[in-house]
Amino acid sequence: MRLADITIRTDGDATVATVTGEVDMSNAPEVQSALADGTPNDASGLIIDLTELDYLDSSGIQLLFKLQAALRARSQGLVLVVPDSSVVKDTFRLAGVTTRIPLVEDLEQALESVEA
DSSP states (O other), X not given: OOBOEEEEEEETTEEEEEEEEXXXXXXXXXXXXXXXXXXXXXSSEEEEEXXXXXXXXXXXXXXXXXXXXXXXXXXXXXXXXXXXTOTTHHHHHHHTHHHHSOEESSHHHHHHHHHO
């Protein structure tokens, strides 16, 4: 497996980050910093597309909760794109992510959710 690759772009008022590869304790702090730094203060929120994510451990889950708290403090939302076929979907369900951070199937749903 390869370490995470992150691409960040703007779509309307939202910031969209695509994370591929793997997120684990070796790179979670850098991934969190890249996502936080890549989201400007005037964005309505951050959408993280995890469709092509191969692996995520507990440090990756922790970074999502920390990132959500930081975004909330800036009055911004966080939405994760995690299709049912994703290898991390069950991990999110078991770790309680699905009850704390909105998960949607595709980018279109995420954009609608952030703008609402």
